[in-house]
Amino acid sequence: xxxxxxxxxxxxxxxxxxxxxxxxxxxxxxxxxxxxxxxxxxxxxxxxxxxxxxxxxxxxxxxxxxxxxxxxxxxxxxxxxxxxxxxxxxxxxxxxxxxxxxxxxxxxxxxxxxxxxxxxxxxxxxxxxxxxxxxxxxxxxxxxxxxxxxxxxxxxxxxxxxxxxxxxxxxxxxxxxxxxxxxxxxxxxxxxxxxxxxxxxxxxxxxxxxxxxxxxxxxxxxxxxxxxxxxxxxxxxxxxxxxxxxxxxxxxxxxxxxxxxxxxxxxxxxxxxxxxxxxxxxxxxxxxxxxxxxxxxxxxxxxxxxxxxxxxxxxxxxxxxxxxxxxxxxxxxxxxxxxxxxxxxxxxxxxxxxxxxxxxxxxxxxxxxxxxxxxxxxxxxxxxxxxxxxxxxxxxxxxxxxxxxxxxxxxxxxxxxxxxxxx
Ligand SMILES: [Zn+2]
Numbered sequence: 061x062x063x064x065x066x067x068x069x070x071x072x073x074x075x076x077x078x079x080x081x082x083x084x085x086x087x088x089x090x091x092x093x094x095x096x097x098x099x100x101x102x103x104x105x106x107x108x109x110x111x112x113x114x115x116x117x118x119x120x121x122x123x124x125x126x127x128x129x130x131x132x133x134x135x136x137x138x139x140x141x142x143x144x145x146x147x148x149x150x151x152x153x154x155x156x157x158x159x160x161x162x163x164x165x166x167x168x169x170x171x172x173x174x175x176x177x178x179x180x181x182x183x184x185x186x187x188x189x190x191x192x193x194x195x196x197x198x199x200x201x202x203x204x205x206x207x208x209x210x211x212x213x214x215x216x217x218x219x220x221x222x223x224x225x226x227x228x229x230x231x232x233x234x235x236x237x238x239x240x241x242x243x244x245x246x247x248x249x250x251x252x253x254x255x256x257x258x259x260x261x262x263x264x265x266x267x268x269x270x271x272x273x274x275x276x277x278x279x280x281x282x283x284x285x286x287x288x289x290x291x292x293x294x295x296x297x298x299x300x301x302x303x304x305x306x307x308x309x310x311x312x313x314x315x316x317x318x319x320x321x322x323x324x325x326x327x328x329x330x331x332x333x334x335x336x337x338x339x340x341x342x343x344x345x346x347x348x349x350x351x352x353x354x355x356x357x358x359x360x361x362x363x364x365x366x367x368x369x370x371x372x373x374x375x376x377x378x379x380x381x382x383x384x385x386x387x388x389x390x391x392x393x394x395x396x397x398x399x400x401x402x403x404x405x406x407x408x409x410x411x412x413x414x415x416x417x418x419x420x421x422x423x424x425x426x427x428x429x430x431x432x433x434x435x436x437x438x439x440x441x442x443x444x445x446x447x448x449x450x451x452x453x454x455x456x457x458x459x460x461x462x463x464x465x466x467x468x469x470x471x472x473x474x475x476x477x478x479x480x481x482x483x
Contacts, residue, residue, distance in 0.1 A: 216329075263322075263435050271469050274435050284437035290472035291430030292353035295445060298426055298481035305423055306379070306444055307335040310343065310416035317398045318406040322434060323347040323467055324460065326395055327406070332415055334369055334377065336444065341369030341377040343415060350460055352382050353433050353468045354445055356426075361449060362457050365418060366433075376432070377442040381418060386451030391417035396459050420448035424482035433469045447482065 261278050263269045269277060275285020284290070313329040325347040332343035345368050352361035363383035370376055391414070398409045424447040431439040 265467050265469070274437065278435065281435040281437060283431065283439060284435055287431055287437055287439050288473075288475050289429055289431060289439045289477060290437060291433050291441065291443060292355070292469060292471060293428065293430065293474045293477070293479075294355040294358055294471050295426050295428070295479055295481075296357045298479040300483050301480050303425065303427070303480060303482045304337060306425065308416060308419060308423075309333045309335070310414065310419075312412040312414040314408070315413040316406040316408050317395055317400060319400050319403050319463065321403050323349065323464060324395070324399065326413070328413065328415060334379065334444075336377065336442075339371055339375070339377075341371045341375070343367055343369050346415070346418075348460055348464075349433075349468045350457070350464055350466065351468055352380075354380055354382070354443075355471060356382070356445075356447075363452065363460065365450070367415065367418075375440065375442070376438075377444060380443065380445040381420065382446065382449040383452050383457075384449040385454050385457060388453035388456060389418075389451060391415075392452055392456055396456060399459075399463075418450065420446055420450050422446075422448040424448065426479060426481045428474075428477055428479045430472075430477075 263274055263277055263281075265271065271284070275282050310332045313331060315329070316327040318325050318327065325345050327345050328343055330342060334341050334343070346365055347368075348363055348365055350363045352364035354364065361382040362385050365381040365383065367379040367381070368376065369378070394409075394411065394413060398407045400407045426443075426445040426447065428443050429439075430441050430443045431437050432441060
């Protein structure tokens with residue numbers, strides 16, 4: 061018994077597993093626009109198409125279940141504007157040569173599962189409606205993942221270009237052909253991300269997919285509705301303490317700018333770190349909200365920058381820089397100068413970006429435990445909100461407003477959470 065939607069799901073599941081396995085690969089062959097179109101419309105699909113052809117519906121749901129399990133594990137990374145690419149920058153490009161081989165393995169594994177299940181079960185395990193929903197969830201994750209992978213690729217390609225231009229290429233992979241190949245992969249990926257996004261589960265800051273609905277739009281986003289330690293909050297009544305300073309170890313490096321449909325996000329190369337309470341987190345990306353999501357004693361700010369860091373165990377720490385109107389900000393201007401014309405198509409400037417240029421002079425801060433402020437709203441995020449705002453000119457704020465006049469999640473209940481602040 062064949063089930064069309066399960067086959068579509070299986071195809072997407074195969075694609076997702078492949079992306080999961082090769083997120084670190086700068087030359088990963090991402091699914092083509094045609095593949096994604098076919099998969100979301102239920103026609104023949106990419107890596108998993110061979111498997112789908114021999115797969116009964118029940119096998120499809122088995123494979124889908126395992127894909128979902130791996131998806132949940134990385135939901136914090138895959139689904140969110142606040143989230144980070146799930147592969148640490150440190151896990152650098154080593155897989156390019158083995159990628160086709162590994163892809164074949166994925167397909168073999170799916171085929172094997174299909175064969176085994178074919179003989180033991182004939183009844184579809186899930187309903188069409190559930191299938192459709194699961195498929196859309198998976199498509200959404202793939203779209204987000206493709207964007208994240210692509211942004212990583214953009215940064216790496218920029219590094220390789222610089223290295224090649226500097227004439228100190230260490231081996232055969234740091235050559236122009238490699239860079240060109242990576243560029244082609246990026247172009248394909250961005251088109252897919254944009255295309256899939258139109259088919260995938262969607263969230264927004266207002267309307268039918270607005271913040272009040274996030275928890276219902278996708279089972280993996282349930283915490284948006286049910287979580288008790290959500291962000292942002294109105295920061296007040298902090299416990300004044302002699303808090304250890306955050307050690308910032310930021311440096312100039314290549315960067316990429318993407319308009320991901322929820323915000324303007326800047327991807328950075330590895331090597332930018334903060335250390336706090338004995339734990340070191342690496343900066344993965346930063347992005348902007350307007351107005352500020354967090355409030356201080358009820359006061360909202362014009363905008364906020366969220367610098368998203370991740371430690372070796374995958375824990376997140378977000379440094380928030382409140383923004384008020386004032387003089388122009390040169391660091392932010394270099395981001396604005398490279399705003400992409402198209403959504404989900406990162407720009408890779410040839411100049412470097414130094415994240416330390418964003419930081420305020422005074423480093424006092426508030427700190428509390430919260431969540432991502434975008435789906436999947438994962439909790440366990442260490443928030444570090446700098447007390448001293450940074451400044452952008454009215455014109456610089458107006459530029460962001462033209463793209464995103466309002467991209468702030470409403471204030472969440474603090475539910476008696478402990479808030480600490482520097483003396
Ligand atoms: Zn944010």
